[in-house]
Amino acid sequence: MMAGEMEGRLSGTSVIPILTVQDPEQAVLASEALARGGMTVIEITLRTAQALASIRAVKEALPSLQVAAGTVLDDRQMDAALAAGSDFCVSPGLTPALLRAARDRGCSLLPGVATASDIMCGLAEGFQVFKLFPAMAAGGVALLRSLSGPFPDVRFCPTGGVTRENLGILLAEPNVLCCGGSWMASQSLIDAADWAAIEGLASAAQSGRGTGP
Ligand SMILES: O=C[C@H](O)COP(=O)(O)O
Numbered sequence: 032m033m034a035g036e037m038e039g040r041l042s043g044t045s046v047i048p049i050l051t052v053q054d055p056e057q058a059v060l061a062s063e064a065l066a067r068g069g070m071t072v073i074e075i076t077l078r079t080a081q082a083l084a085s086i087r088a089v090k091e092a093l094p095s096l097q098v099a100a101g102t103v104l105d106d107r108q109m110d111a112a113l114a115a116g117s118d119f120c121v122s123p124g125l126t127p128a129l130l131r132a133a134r135d136r137g138c139s140l141l142p143g144v145a146t147a148s149d150i151m152c153g154l155a156e157g158f159q160v161f162k163l164f165p166a167m168a169a170g171g172v173a174l175l176r177s178l179s180g181p182f183p184d185v186r187f188c189p190t191g192g193v194t195r196e197n198l199g200i201l202l203a204e205p206n207v208l209c210c211g212g213s214w215m216a217s218q219s220l221i222d223a224a225d226w227a228a229i230e231g232l233a234s235a236a237q238s239g240r241g242t243g244p
Pocket residue numbers: 049051076190191192193211212213214
């Protein structure tokens with residue numbers, strides 16, 4: 032992966048909404064609402080039987096939206112995600128095999144890290160932008176500040192426990208490019224077909240202020 036490539040992809044967004052969807056039609060409706068709210072990048076996790084079909088359907092309906100495949104754990108899932116039209120892949124952690132698979136395929140990957148050792152593995156393979164997961168459980172702002180000492184050039188996308196309340200605090204950290212989270216398109220909002228609420232949460236998040244108290 033070219034240096035700076037992932038930073039460029041994420042530069043226009045404060046937040047990556049994360050969707051775990053059961054149905055491609057719902058995925059398209061939710062993605063349309065997120066896009067109306069100003070989102071330019073979304074992630075669909077490979078945690079459901081309909082995830083790949085959903086990625087395909089969203090890319091067809093909204094070609095200019097960047098759609099990442101999330102929860103990519105191995106090269107087989109990476110191949111399936113790319114075949115479905117994903118723009119890039121996201122993983123909750125990293126393995127040397129996954130990093131090599133991305134490099135061999137020319138696949139953009141946002142690999143997950145939670146420790147200094149994870150970051151060192153990623154740097155050794157040429158990665159400089161990471162998802163910090165699970166961000167809040169692993170230490171949140173205190174962890175981001177601690178990591179900025181030994182890794183001044185590394186940038187993060189904290190994900191896991193990010194809410195509309197703590198979003199602004201995380202985005203204020205200099206080593207945070209953007210955050211990821213599921214609150215903008217939660218299962219309950221999707222089940223309720225509350226597309227207006229999804230649009231509103233996306234719009235508030237994209238302005239970097241959340242909607243919280
Ligand atoms: O499944 C979603 C991701 O793990 C993000 O976590 P979250 O639900 O805490 O935002």
